[in-house]
Amino acid sequence: MRSHDETSDGNGHMTIRIGFVGCRGTDSFDLGESLRPLIPVGCDLVLMTIPEALEMVEAGCLTLVIVALDSGCWRDSVTMMTDLHAVGQRCGAVVFGLVPRDDPAALVRAFDLGVADVAAMPICTHEVRARLAARVRRRMVAAARAAEMRAAWRLAVIDPLTGLFNRQHLETILPAAIDSARAGDRPLAVLMVDLDSLKPFNDRWGHAAGDRMLRNVADALTANLRASDTVARLGGDEMAVVMPDTDIETARRIAARLVTVVAALKLGKDNVAITISVGMTTLVEATDDAETLLLRADTALYHAKQNGRNRVAEAA
Template sequence: MDGADLPSLRVSGSINGRQTLGGCERVSVGEPPRLSWIWVRNDFMTVRIGFVGCLPDSPLGESVRPLIPPDCSYEILSITQATTLVSNGELTVLIVAVDSPQWREGLRMLLELHAVGVNRPLAVFGLVPRDDPAALVTAFDMRVADVAGLPLDPHEVRARLAALVRRRQVAFARAADTRKAWKIAVTDPVTGLYNRQHLDTILPATIDSARITRQPLALMMLDVDGLKPYNDRWGHGAGDILLRSLAETLQAHVRIGDTVARYGGDEIVIIMPECDAETARTLSARLVDLVADMRVARPDGSRAGVTVSVGLAMLLPDGDAAEALLTRADMALYAAKRSGRNQVAVAA
């Protein structure tokens, strides 16, 4: 991919009289004069480049330093340091120099680093002997992103590294866009909770997991008491504010691993894996009390109290599909409503 393929590049100024693209300097790589690249300033990720050589005191580390693209951090690492950073996902690009006569040992090291970082967003840039085609082929077999030859050609290394970093930036940006699109797809726009579609996906999977692990599973369904007359009096905008405040309170006080989703209207579902009946009752009662302590701003500047009724259902050991579990929680919810609201009822 060259600079023309990148999105939203525009002329926006100059640096010391040199034209920039979107605040990004166009940098010449030197001879031949026509060879140049566009370095894209990193606005969405920190580019951290590490170097590790087969030889403990490899001189190549310092030779590569002036060839690193601007705005990237660079550090020369031991194999132990490199392994730690790769396993923690802290490196964007790792330069591996196969600068030992026993280059196969260096490539074995490369394979081990890839195994450590198999689920991490790492690109490996190899420096391999030019006079040994087998080293080049083996390096690509071990999934390097790109290579340059040894001895170093500074122009080649500089250009290839810049292109590799640019590709990583674009990949990170696309991944961020994908995560953003996924979040929009599964989020209720009013409350910021998961939506019904995501609930319909995650609840069956959580039930299956509970059965496999033989762990208890509780499901709480709660409903705002008196939301319809509140909306009639203050408007649906005020009702949305109330629901958002409720959602924030619930999210702040559920356990790590619990899932909170808007089921529909003013009903909210909380999935509580690995939660036995006694714990579920305690948590449900605590949430009812916390909500009763809330005060929500109304359009006239006054603050309104709010209460919820809760229906609690435990996953039955011999059955219960997602819909059946939801139905039992819903029936318990209406039992709580009929009994006076602002309380918890447990499904049989």
């Protein structure tokens, strides 16, 4: 996901937003304007006051903040650099300092406060241009690496057809959920979900329509569960749901709601419908592990199928 400080111009070109703030507030804007020709291509410079800068960094709207200690009494304003650096560390922005050339104490103080880089004032255009370009390049490289890592992670744990997690991720998340539930003495529920009569549906309407229906069901399940719940496709038309902090009564209500929601789905101009069956279980025994929970939920799913489908069955 792209952060707020990175926008696209519609042609795939990324724009990085850079903020400028000076010790003298709006009176520093002339200095900020003089920096505009030195900003790297693909970057947008925004002049702002200290409160505005803090708000935008907090909101994730800035990649880099240029802070100018452009007052003779800069020591009285150095807190702004401290505050911006602290917020930037939390929100992914970095601080670039402009310090008086004839005051070594300002340079030392800036680095003490954790700025990423500094340049001296009066500014040397070549120095500032080069330092800002280097800082932006680092940001671009970091963003590219992060995108590659996200893509690799998705390939490893996401089912490409439905967008749900895959079996491999379930095999990681379910044991962790069991351990967490036991450690906090909290409930845990597991559902096994299977589409009813998908093969006849595919035979009549085609596998492409079946894939669309499967995606629609996956979306409906996700939309009606919490962000803390995990929905994974096990293969074919079978899915598992892991629900932390969910007792048996709550699990019953949720499972019944999922059956109702899916039964209301329609596909295409013919309003074709499909239903699901759900098997459910909860963590009850000290010896329960991931394999045991999934087996119990799967057995309950079998009973739901045997008893007419489009319903919920609980593990004995």
